[in-house]
Amino acid sequence: MIKKTNAIFWIACFITSITLAQEKVKPIFENGEAQIVPEFEDPSKWIRHDLWVETEFDTDGDGKPDRMHVDVTRPEQTETQGLKLPIIYESSPYYAGTAGLGEGIFWNVNQELGETPKERVHPEVVRRGERPVISNSQVGTWVPRGYIVVHSSSPGTGLSDGSPTVGGDNESLAPKAVIDWLNGRAKGYTERTGDEEVKAYWSTGKVGMTGTSYNGTIPLAAATTGVDGLEAIIPVAPNTSYYHYYRSNGLVRSPGGYLGEDIDVLYDFIHSGDESKRAYANKTVRDTEMRNNLDRITGDYNDFWAGRDYLNDMKPMKAALLMSHGFNDWNVMPEHSYRIYKKAEEMGLPTQIYYHQNGHGGPPPLRMMNRWFTHYLFGIDNGVEEDPKAWIVRENDNPQEPTPYPNYPNPExxxxxxxxxxxxxxxxxxxxxxxxxxxxxxxxxxxxxxxxxxxxxxxxxxxxxxxxxxxxxxxxxxxxxxxxxxxxxxxxxxxxxxxxxxxxxxxxxxxxxxxxxxxxxxxxxxxxxxxxxxxxxxxxxxxxxxxxxxxxxxxxxxxxxxxxxxxxxxxxxxxxxxxxxxxxxxxxxxxxxxxxxxxxxxxxxxxx
The missing domain is CATH 2.60.120.260 (Galactose-binding domain-like)
Structure with a gap:
């Protein structure tokens, strides 16, 4: 009888162990937010790899579609258990380094109005960074909570092909291509020039984008393409119009803290791409398109600036929008978020806005971002769409504790x-x-x-x-x-x-x-x-x-x-x-x- 009992016990243990082994790890949700999952928490078990996604444009003049350098960080269960997860995606022109702020790179502002400005210095960027990791931003926050994190270097920066255009169409189409790849609609390759394909078999196809400053502009740029799969964006202090950044009501005006900066200065600052192709980009973009149209003499708004104003491109947009900005941001001023927020609201898109009283940067509290992404990427019914539309940090309050209002501006x-x-x-x-x-x-x-x-x-x-x-x-x-x-x-x-x-x-x-x-x-x-x-x-x-x-x-x-x-x-x-x-x-x-x-x-x- 004892032997029979022991046998039953060990059979039960064996069956339990098999059941546990077969049980898949899944994201956990409480109070409408994705929680840290212990099995996703160990960075040593994350899978990290990089690839190149093919775009639909050629902006470096080599006759071939530009490819964007992309990295992926995902829990090991996406490989061992076939787990599919949504993606938090950030793209940037800054990941591979910048030119710095050396003497002479800004325009000299000591001049009479209406005069032709003196020439400035054009610096060269020395690329930094090692494969396969493009950036570590977002990974510590979102991978443990059941997301895959993806980064990409924008055109003409890092190991991405192409040319920076500072708000040109390729800077919208580049993240679109990455989102298309995450949904099986574009091709990814193991090498920059190779033909061995990479599939995003671990992706649910649901993508959310976020980032600050230029990195916050790119989510909006991607959203204006109307790309399927981009469900929600959280731009933080985004530059939504390069005219509004470098001009004001016809006046040549610098962004706060960067006296003499202009769009061609920013181009030089970020151009960390392939050195052998920089001459073509410099000639076609900086020295021709920008030089002929930026107009530091009159400061007038023209087709060049209109093409770099995302308010003009919003008609296809369908992503849910949570904006964030500081009222004392005199670099990228809060009008940039306001104008997009009001247009998205007018279009009937899901919208919220978070304002604080500090300067440049400052994302919404993590719980706000978590609820936003949890609802729109995981499909959890947490009622976020019924939350107050405006959240404003009152004077001297903790930025993590904003005051809710029915809307912004205050309806009263x-x-x-x-x-x-x-x-x-x-x-x-x-x-x-x-x-x-x-x-x-x-x-x-x-x-x-x-x-x-x-x-x-x-x-x-x-x-x-x-x-x-x-x-x-x-x-x-x-x-x-x-x-x-x-x-x-x-x-x-x-x-x-x-x-x-x-x-x-x-x-x-x-x-x-x-x-x-x-x-x-x-x-x-x-x-x-x-x-x-x-x-x-x-x-x-x-x-x-x-x-x-x-x-x-x-x-x-x-x-x-x-x-x-x-x-x-x-x-x-x-x-x-x-x-x-x-x-x-x-x-x-x-x-x-x-x-x-x-x-x-x-x-x-x-x-x-």
């Missing part, structure tokens, strides 16, 4: 018009009620003084500053401010810069300088009719123009004043013409609309 925000009253060279008033017969005031351009310095100056003729009374209650601004201005210039060309600031400087607020800057805007008065057409100003003649400032959502504390500052050259953003140009502002015909939560009643209560 209404435009309030503020009018100017004289006060130069000190400060004038910013009033809800219009005060007529305020006359005209003049400022003198001098780029030597920064905007921060001018905003703090008690007395100066280099800017005009208009302020509200001190706020008796906090005021919540949410959305876009629009200025209407009537001005005359003493010269045929002039810079125009507008800041909204909170005063007194830093008092009662954080210590960061940008905390006092509510929003900014720049324009070329020569483009008073249109950003596509400029004309020289007749000295002394008055012109009317209107333009938007950068989107914002900010609570101005009690005790502060809201200020509108008008000046000419912005030291850290515009060209630097010789000081002395005079701008005369007609105060009676100049006003600004600001988006106040609670509208005019709320602002009146705060300042009266």
């Amino acid at each position: 925000a209404k435009e309030v018009t503020l009018y100017l009253s004289k006060g130069a060279p000190k400060t004038g008033g910013l009033n809800i009620e219009k005060q007529n017969n305020q006359g005209k005031e003049t400022l003198v351009d001098n780029y030597s003084f920064s905007g921060e310095t001018l905003a703090q100056a008690e007395y100066t003729d280099h800017r005009l500053l208009f302020v509200t009374p001190p706020l008796k209650e906090e005021v919540h601004l949410s959305g876009i401010s629009t200025i209407k201005i009537k001005l005359a210039s003493s010269k045929p060309a002039a810079n125009l810069s507008v800041w909204m600031v909170a005063l007194p400087w830093t008092e009662g607020r954080n210590t960061k300088i940008t905390d006092n800057i509510i929003t900014r805007g720049w324009a070329d008065p020569q483009n008073y009719k249109s950003i596509t057409e400029s004309e020289p100003l007749k000295p002394g003649k008055f012109y009317e123009l209107s333009f938007d400032l950068i989107p914002d959502d900010q609570i101005i504390p009690k005790g502060q004043q809201i200020g509108l500052m008008i000046f000419s050259s912005d030291k850290n953003f515009t060209l630097h013409p010789e000081p002395g140009t005079e701008l005369t502002i007609d105060l009676d015909e100049t006003s600004i609309n600001i988006p106040v939560v609670g509208g005019e009643a709320a602002l009146k209560k705060a300042i009266e």
Whole structure:
């Protein structure tokens, strides 16, 4: 009897062991989020390999379709158990290194407006990186949670064929080809020039893309192709229009922190591809297409810039969109996300937006990204599509704890018009009620003084500053401010810069300088009719123009004043013409609309 019992016991153990061996490891979901799976967690057991995906374009002039270098990181169960998983995909022009920021690579901004700029230095990139790993970004977060992570170097960078075009069609079609390969519609090869094919047999075909800055632009670029399989994207601080990055309402304007950068500078900065093919790309892209069309003389919008504005390409897009941006990002300014978010919403696409109060970069909290990808890539019904559409990190709050709102701008925000009253060279008033017969005031351009310095100056003729009374209650601004201005210039060309600031400087607020800057805007008065057409100003003649400032959502504390500052050259953003140009502002015909939560009643209560 004992022997028989022991035999039954060992047979049961054997059967159990076989059952366990046959049991496949699967992703785990709790509270609508993919959880870390212990069997996926050990990096030593991940399978890592690289390949080249064939595209439908040839941008290096060799007569053959360009191939994109791709790497894959996946759990071993995709090989040993036949497990198929969705993909998190990031593409970049930066993985193989950049040219650095050496002397002379930027355009010299010390020039008169409308003049031909002096030539600059063209650096060469020395490629770095070893196969098969292109990048380690995303892998530590998503592979343990049951995703496969894929990277690719964008055209003309790293071991990818082709040429960088900085927003050209090939930078949309390259990630499309990779997504097509993940769905069995394009060919992948083990070598850059070989013919041994690689299949993505471990892919479910469901792809989500994310990345920051240029790496955040590429998910949007891919989505505008309408490629099947790209289910969701999370662009972080993406550049969605190279015109809006390097120009502003007809004005040549640098991105914050990179004075003198332009699209051809970025081209040189990222061009780390095959050295033997760089000469062809330099000639056809940089020295012909870019040089003939970027137009640092007038700053006008043209077909070249229109072809690098993803807002114009969104019609085929169907991917769910979660945008992320910082309101104090003066490099890739938050208008880049706002304009795409509003268009996607208008198209009926699933959309959410996350804004924080810091600078460049800053993804949404992991739980937000996890819920987004879990729903759209795994098909888990977690209700993410019913979540609030806007998530905003309030002042001094933890970026991981944003405040939910029904939408952005805040639906309760209404435009309030503020009018100017004289006060130069000190400060004038910013009033809800219009005060007529305020006359005209003049400022003198001098780029030597920064905007921060001018905003703090008690007395100066280099800017005009208009302020509200001190706020008796906090005021919540949410959305876009629009200025209407009537001005005359003493010269045929002039810079125009507008800041909204909170005063007194830093008092009662954080210590960061940008905390006092509510929003900014720049324009070329020569483009008073249109950003596509400029004309020289007749000295002394008055012109009317209107333009938007950068989107914002900010609570101005009690005790502060809201200020509108008008000046000419912005030291850290515009060209630097010789000081002395005079701008005369007609105060009676100049006003600004600001988006106040609670509208005019709320602002009146705060300042009266």
